[in-house]
Amino acid sequence: MNDIFYISKLIIKKKIKVLTDAEKPQLKQFKKEFPFIKEVEIEELIGGLDSYSAIDKEKAWKAIEKKYKQRNQKPVFRLFKKSWHKFVAAAILVGVLATTFYFNDGLFNTSIETTPTIVNTNAIEPGTDKATLTLGDGSVVELEKGSTVATQNANSNGEQIVYTSDGESKSKTEYNYLTIPRGGQFHVVLSDGTEVWLNSETQLKYPVAFVEGQTRQVELVYGEAYFDVSPSTKHKGTKFMVINQSQNVEVLGTEFNIKAYKDEENIYTTLVEGKVSVNTKNSHKVLNPSEQSNLNLLNDGITVSQVNVYNEISWKDGIFSFEQKPLEEITKVLSRWYDVDFVIENKSLKDATFTGVLGKNQSIEKILSNIKTLSIIENYEINYKTITLK
Amino acid sequence: MVVEENIIGKSDLRQIFDTYYEALVQYASRFLFPLSECEDLVQDVFVGLLEKENTFSDEVSLKVYLYKTVRNKCYNLIKHNKVKNKYAENAVQSLEDDNLFLRQILEEEIVRQLYQAIECLPDRKKQIIALSLKGLKNAEIAERLEIKLQTVKTLKSQSYKILREQFQDLDTVIYFLLV
Structure with a gap:
């Protein structure tokens, strides 16, 4: 392995034409030993220089000093317990402080000072937790951080609204709407225990209680929402369905994200766990975890691709990735x-x-x-x- | 306790950090996303160096330690992550491949040394040499940067001179003594 570092120098020397006669046979010998050397092209690696210059080393060093001090002064405590929230935690701790942005096709910074x-x-201001709740009778309640609201079937602390789970309705269902303005976000726990995170500029329509034995159905009127669906097994096998003007998503119990904004020509459905079926007028696609369907509203075509799930759902944990x-x-x-x-x-x-x-x-x-x-x-x-x- | 002069210890840590931090972050970013996660991971490696009494007999063994530690941390993190996707599977596979590991280090070391060699150059020269290393012809560089062809030629030859000086006097002899 130690040779690798020496080889890296030889490759650079060859590229800038300062490889000596004594070194030429060495490089040749190394190529025999490590055939992959032939595939390493400096031309393709140069893009990496931009990534290097985008890293804020001073900030990183300060972070190291701080971490060292924290760990060696008091017992280590953990903010977040486990799972991929750790991912988010790490991103919050570092990412929030350092907006790490790098430009893919730029070169080094040529700083011309211009004043904004x-x-x-x-x-x-950055957005906050807020929503407008529309009740079945058409009356409107503003939900905002710091204000508590109780309706017949639900309680809100201004950050989220939780519907009571006792007794599934057997008669005609009453619908509520949650409307999230620009600059807002909200979290709702539906009567079946399904959790929904609602992004800015979003509207969700749902029954205050689901009808026993029937498909649990909600409507993402527009916008973006992340669903953590309470499994069918807890609800006598009833499916959960998210409908929208252009598609519906059928699920059994799973986590997924739907992005269906009014000003966009595509609806994106991303599956995190489990299995869902995305259905449109003409077709239906079954998604596996980390697959995303893209419904093009102009031609009604639907395609499925692999995505990095984290980028699609980080918004609900306070991060844009x-x-x-x-x-x-x-x-x-x-x-x-x-x-x-x-x-x-x-x-x-x-x-x-x-x-x-x-x-x-x-x-x-x-x-x-x-x-x-x-x-x-x-x-x-x-x-x-x-x-x-x- | 015998202290040898060329032993690398805690007091050199800042310099080690300055030399290898970006390379290690970029290496981690081949498997992990977002970048802040990679930085966090590499920072932990340095915190570990501060906490423990590690000394290294030479720079190569230090480098080996750094890259290997980052590799292991990436591996453990992805293995224990809840979000299992194809991306993670690929990352795990490539982390398990020793031959690929060598290749990735080779690539990272090339970028790192080039970066450090041209870091001291003024912006314009940096841009020109980066484009030239990328394989662009003088005329293409002139067009891309919207400067005169003659300027490209002049600045480029000056830059290469500096670059060559930095790599020319390599201690080949010492290397052969080490192996």
Whole structure:
């Protein structure tokens, strides 16, 4: 293994044409020993330089010192217990502090100092827990952090609403609506124990109690929601179904995410665990874990692909995670959470792709200035609720 | 206790960190996502170095230790992760492959050394040399950066000179003594 480090030098020397006559046969010999050397191409590795320069080493060193101090002063305590929430925990602890964004096709930073124009940013805040609850009789209740609300069938502490589970309804069902505005998010526990996380700009329609022995059906009117469905086995084998104007998703008991925004031409359904069937007028697809179906609303075509599940569902745990996502798509996500509008002035930026992680509690300015520091955008302008990227 | 002069210990940690941090993070990012998770993992490796009384007889054995530790941590993390997907399966497979491990280190070490060799250059020269190493011709570089062809030629030859100086005086002799 020790040879590898020496070989790396030889390869670089060969590339920059300073390999000596004595070293040439050495490299040849190593190629025999490690055939993969022939496949290593410097040209293809150069992209890595950008990733290196995107790493904030000072911050990392401070984090190391801090961790060392914490561990050696008091007993180690764990914030999160187990499972993939650890993933999220780690991302929150580091990611929130450091907006790690790197640009895939850029080179090193050529920092030209331009000052952003900012007109009254007080109006822009990260989103919070809030929703509007519409009851069966049409009356409306605002749910917001700090206010407790109790209806006939449910209780809310302003962060979530929990429906009582006793007694499945046998007669005509009453429906409630939860409407999440831009800049909001909410969590609901339905009467069967199914949990739903609702993202910004989303509306969900559901019965206050499900009819015994019948398919449990809710409607994602629009927006994005993550479902952790209470298994059929607990409900006399009844299926759970999420309907939408263009598709329905049939499940037995599982976790999945549906993204069906009004301003997008696609509906994405991502399966985390279990099995679901996505049905449209003309076709139906069965998804396996970590598969995502993409329903194109323009031609009604549906395709299935493998995705990194974490990126699709991290929003419900306070993180936006993007992997190779176009800037335009990212601005859509940000505009929903910060309730702002984006204008991309430099059209070539639209298709630029990004990889990065953002904590949802960061200020929009912090995010923008980070993107600017990386020379991804030259400058930005904030004018009340409109952000222009230049 | 005998203290040898060329032993690498705690007091050198900052320098070790400066030299290898990015490379280790990038190596981890071949298996783990997001990047913050990779950074966290590599930071833990350094915290471990601070906590334990590790000394290394030379830089190569230190490097071997760093890459191997990151590899093991990645492996354990993915193995015990609840979200089992194809991505994780692939990552586990490639982490188990020793030959692939060598190749990945080779690649990372190449990028690391090139990065450090050109880090000191001004931005423009960095851009030019990166594009040139990527295989672009002078005219293509000029077009990409919107600068004159002659400027590309001048800056490029200056940059290569600096780069070559850094790799030319390699201690081949010492190497043969080590093996």
